[in-house]
Amino acid sequence: MSGEPTTRTSEPSTAENPWPVRTVARKIADWIHRLGSVWVEGQVTQVSARPGTATAFLTLRDPSADVSMTVTCPARLLRSVEPPLRDGASVVVHAKPTFFLGRGTLSLRANDIRAVGIGELLARIERLRRLLAAEGLFAAERKRKLPFLPRGIGLITGRASAAEHDVLVNAQSRWPAAAFQVINTAVQGPQAVPQIIRALSRLDADPAVDVIVIARGGGSVEDLLPFSDEALCRAVAAAGTPVVSAIGHEPDSPLLDHVADLRCSTPTDAGKRIVPDVREETARVHQLRDRARRALHGWVDTQCRLLDQLRSRPSLADPLGPVDRRAAEVETQLERGRRAILATLSREQTALASARARLTALGPSATLARGYAVVQYTDSAGNLKVLRSVSEVAEGTPLRVRVTDGAVTAVARGQDT
Structure with missing residues (x-):
């Protein structure tokens, strides 16, 4: 490229004195090229190594965030990695950041690529397990109880998968009216986590969905890695709708099983536990109705016997007899009271007349x-x-x-x- 006047690039850029694109690109490249090499971990996607070319291209993605970078390396380096790299593989890359002036793009130039072994993956999962457990995401008290009969059931699973079939068939055989809202996503590989998180967010925001099932069939440790992803675990923990984890087979236990509100050993088990059995519930209703009928008949019989006992008592057998007897007693007492009052009045009148006579005899009028x-x-x-x-x-x-x-x-x- 041709040289630039020193005075123009040494002065700050202004609207009257702007820098050319090549100058800005060169300054960015100079700054980036001063950075040292770094070790980077991520998931491999879009591996491209055409026969006859000296350079291979691949994309390195962060499994916990929607961030990726382009990586270039010698084709022979890519072919030397054992086992051969495929989409979704976890790797550690030693690379130097490089800025291409012509396209204005940033990439990593790798000189060493190492596949992450199963042992290292399991160790990282264990470290994440301890971290999430320390934060209380596995605590039993934060897990919510599933509704007895959900109005709507959200299902996140692979397209046309055996897991989808097992959940739908078993749930609808138990409760034929069960309403499902199925969202198909990738269940392994680099696109699995972001797709599952988006589907979870969509179902969680739907007021008609009362429970969400995340289901996948069995697989290797690498295949089930998305279900031990930290971002997915935190998204499930933050969901407002109860989440059921139905991943793999009985021995499989990704971190999602510990964060979810209910862990089912298989998708078939999930289909049986999210809805009640209509036959069992019908039998229970009949049983309860019979118990209620017997209880009601027993109560009625008891009350009838109690009424018979009450009616046989003298006060109820002859309710007017005590009233008549009391009426006669009242009349007798009234007559006695009348005679007593008349006698008292007569005595008092006699005494009054006698006193009047004495007063008259002793008073001045007589004199x-x-x-x-x-x-x-x-x-x-x-x-x-x-x-x-x-x-x-x-x-x-x-x-x-x-x-x-x-x-x-x-x-x-x-x-x-």
Whole structure:
């Protein structure tokens, strides 16, 4: 490439003095090329090594995030890897970041590629298992109970797979009205985890789905690696809908089994556990109805016997008899009360007449009736007072003389001895 004026590239770029594309690309390349080599781990996708070419191409993908980078390496290096690389294989690559000026792309130039062995994969899964367990994602108290009869069932599985057939056939044979919403995804390889996570998010957001089943048939440790992926495990733990894990066969136990709300040993087992058996439930309904009928009949019989006992008691056998007897007693008591009151009144009237006679005999009226009179005068205060002595009044004092049938006035004229 042709050289550039030093003054133009040494000055900051502005709208009046912009840098050419080649200058920006070269500066980026210079900065990237100063980086050292790194060891990178990821999953291999899109391996391309055409016969007769010296350079092979592959894509290295992060299994826990939607991030990938292009890797170039000598074709002989790719052919020397044992076992041969295939899509989905986990590898460790020693490479140097390289920026291609012509296309403006970044890639890794590899000089060593090492396949990750089963032992290393299992060790990493075990380390992740301990991490998730320490965070409480395996705790029994966070697992939710499946609904007795879900309105809708979400199923995430491979297209036209035996796992899909086993779940659908077994569930619908137990409950023919079971409604499924099936989403087919990749269940192994580099695309499995992002597709399953997207399907899980879609079903979790659907209010008609009450339970989600993630199902896959058996396979090797490498085939089941997506179901021990950290991103998938965390997505299942964060889901608001109960999740059932039905991965592989009985011995298989990916990390998804521990995070899910229910672990089923096989897809067939999942089909049997997510819905009740209509025949068993029908028999249980008939049994409960029979028990309810017997209980009701027993209760009615008990109440009838109790009513018979109550009706045989004297108070209910002859309810008016006690009333009549009490009415007669009331009449007797009324008559006795009436006689007692009349006797008391008679005694009191006699006593009152006797007292009146005594009072009359001792009172002033009787004395006046015998010819006596009561003389009164008015004192200085204007009050009438009984004249008891001739010395109490002077001559000419007005007097009031009371006799038996009235009173007359008089004036004092003198004193007689």
